[in-house]
Amino acid sequence: MISYEARYQFVYFVLSGIVAGIIIALVYISIQDTTNEHRAEEVMKIQQTLTFLKPKKEWNYNNTWQFIGDPYYRQQVYSAYFDPRTELYNPSDFDSNYIYYGSIRVFAVLPLRLQAPIICSIKYEDTFIKQVKAYEAFPMNEHENMKFSGYTIMCPLRLRRGAAIVNLPESVAIIYTANPLSEEVPTYVSISYSKENVLAKPNKTLAVCVGPLQQRYSQVLRLVEFIEIYRLLGADKFYFFRLDVSPEIDKVLGYYERAKMAEVHEWNFYGYQFEVEVHYAGIMVELNECVYRATFVDGYRYVAVVDLDEILVPLKCNTLLDYLRGAEDGRTSAFVFRNVFFFKKGPNDTMSMPRGVQNRFLYTQVKVKRTFLPLPPHVRSKCIVNGRTTIEMGNHRVWRQLEGISETNVHIKEGLMFHYREKCTGCRADPLIVDFTARRFGSIIWDQVDEVCEKVFQNGICPMD
Known part of the structure; x- marks a missing residue:
């Protein structure tokens, strides 16, 4: 029969183990938060050293609603903006080879319950096209549970560490399997940039x-x-x-x-x-x-x-x-x-x-x-x-x-x-x-x-x- 003292020691060791585990977890979380904070600060500092080259084209900043793929689906895209905020990324996504230097924000109207993942087809001035998975893509709030909703889509932009010059893309299209023509005949939208320095803070x-x-x-x-x-x-x-x-x-x-x-x-x-x-x-x-x-x-x-x-x-x-x-x-x-x-x-x-x-x-x-x-x-x-x-x-x-x-x-x-x-x-x-x-x-x-x-x-x- 287990003595009262042995039982007490067992409970003590169990509780001590739990407390130690919690302390270790908290220390780990603290270290991770500190590491992530340092990563974010590092990326922002690197971004400030880069030279950004906008596409050489005439910008009128006018937009119009355009159908995506097959007009039958009534899915449309309106505009896209270069967003210089690296704070939008999760610092844990940063790695030793690449950094995120900004993103493209696309505004569209799509089915509220669209299930297909969205791919960003990013086109550069030299006709080079790069396809990347949208970093985030979801219906906006206040959709009132209707058939269609406004969508905010964030297309990631990154480059290899050590690069000094960034050639910014000219246009972007969103493609997804639920609308096959979106990939076969993409609807490209010009990306709008700041009329001044792309990194200039609003003044x-x-x-x-x-x-x-x-x-x-x-x-x-x-x-x-x-x-x-x-x-x-x-x-x-x-x-x-x-x-x-x-x-x-x-x-x-x-x-x-x-x-x-x-x-x-x-x-x-x-x-x-x-x-x-x-x-x-x-x-x-x-x-x-x-x-x-x-x-x-x-x-x-x-x-x-x-x-x-x-x-x-x-x-x-x-x-x-x-x-x-x-x-x-x-x-x-x-x-x-x-x-x-x-x-x-x-x-x-x-x-x-x-x-x-x-x-x-x-x-x-x-x-x-x-x-x-x-x-x-x-x-x-x-x-x-x-x-x-x-x-x-x-x-x-x-x-x-x-x-x-x-x-x-x-x-x-x-x-x-x-x-x-x-x-x-x-x-x-x-x-x-x-x-x-x-x-x-x-x-x-x-x-x-x-x-x-x-x-x-x-x-x-x-x-x-």
């Missing part, structure tokens, strides 16, 4: 991305007011994606394009039943492609992702730039502004309207009653993102960011998202308060809107709808 200030303009959008005055108030708030570049708009909207967009304040890209996204087969005209692809365009082509540090009836308003600063400069800590992927509603059908307050104004309905100036309680973060909230740290953007939040980076929920005393709409959730049940914050610019916003409307339309009046 411009604030750009604005807007969801697809569709359903014969015709609210001209709202569009002009939207652009002009965001200009007063610090934005200097706007990106629009045109699916279906009125001729009057086209005139306004053309004016801002000529003034170098806006880019308008065709969004020829046809052949689907919206909200049945694919969510909201492919908006997830559009928003992500826009953030990558603003960040990795035009060099903007911050990108506001909003709709035309949404204004991100700082409450203690005059401009969004002033707020961002004070709030940025280097560890933030997005500043999330919580939603309050202004009821568009409510009465107008015209007390602040200057005399002689031609365009007499600016919704940010005549709608002054709003819901008192902001909705929670990620419920109709909108963001200003740091594109350099963002991997996947959503409609109301950032879904993925670099490791160690996180969102910041803007305090409701420091900023809110003013949402002007007819369907105003809570406007009839919750108490409303009067808020004159959007009038901070006085007559300037009225003057700027009138000036634009006079330049675009002979009678100086911007149509309201």
Whole structure:
């Protein structure tokens, strides 16, 4: 019979062994983390020593939806971007012979439940083609479980250690066995590069991305007011994606394009039943492609992702730039502004309207009653993102960011998202308060809107709808 003392010693040795095993495992994990961190730092340092040669071609940075393989499958690709962030790779994938120096980010619409692995067919200027397995390829969030989804595809780029010059590829195609013609007749998309040094970190200030303009959008005055108030708030570049708009909207967009304040890209996204087969005209692809365009082509540090009836308003600063400069800590992927509603059908307050104004309905100036309680973060909230740290953007939040980076929920005393709409959730049940914050610019916003409307339309009046 085993004595009590022997049993005690047995339990002691077992527990000691378990503790020792845990300590060894923790030490191993710590060593691995340290090793991985050193590998990542080493690759970033090597990347800085390389000479990058972009293909010698004329770049117009315009994209269009193109079918992949057989059009019957309705699988399409839109754009591709060179992404210099080596932080996207798992450092354990680095080896002694090769280093990853960047990647190609491809945006496409594919079946939600696509099972086939995706191969990236990367073409160089000398017609050399290299095929590599996609490092990651998966449906974007917010696909609403529909038949088709936006896809974000990361194609790895690597070179042998010791090389000094990198000849960057010209175009890329994605191929997969579920669509045989994708390999037989690949659809190549030009890769967009930074207009400056491909490794240059974004140094411009604030750009604005807007969801697809569709359903014969015709609210001209709202569009002009939207652009002009965001200009007063610090934005200097706007990106629009045109699916279906009125001729009057086209005139306004053309004016801002000529003034170098806006880019308008065709969004020829046809052949689907919206909200049945694919969510909201492919908006997830559009928003992500826009953030990558603003960040990795035009060099903007911050990108506001909003709709035309949404204004991100700082409450203690005059401009969004002033707020961002004070709030940025280097560890933030997005500043999330919580939603309050202004009821568009409510009465107008015209007390602040200057005399002689031609365009007499600016919704940010005549709608002054709003819901008192902001909705929670990620419920109709909108963001200003740091594109350099963002991997996947959503409609109301950032879904993925670099490791160690996180969102910041803007305090409701420091900023809110003013949402002007007819369907105003809570406007009839919750108490409303009067808020004159959007009038901070006085007559300037009225003057700027009138000036634009006079330049675009002979009678100086911007149509309201």
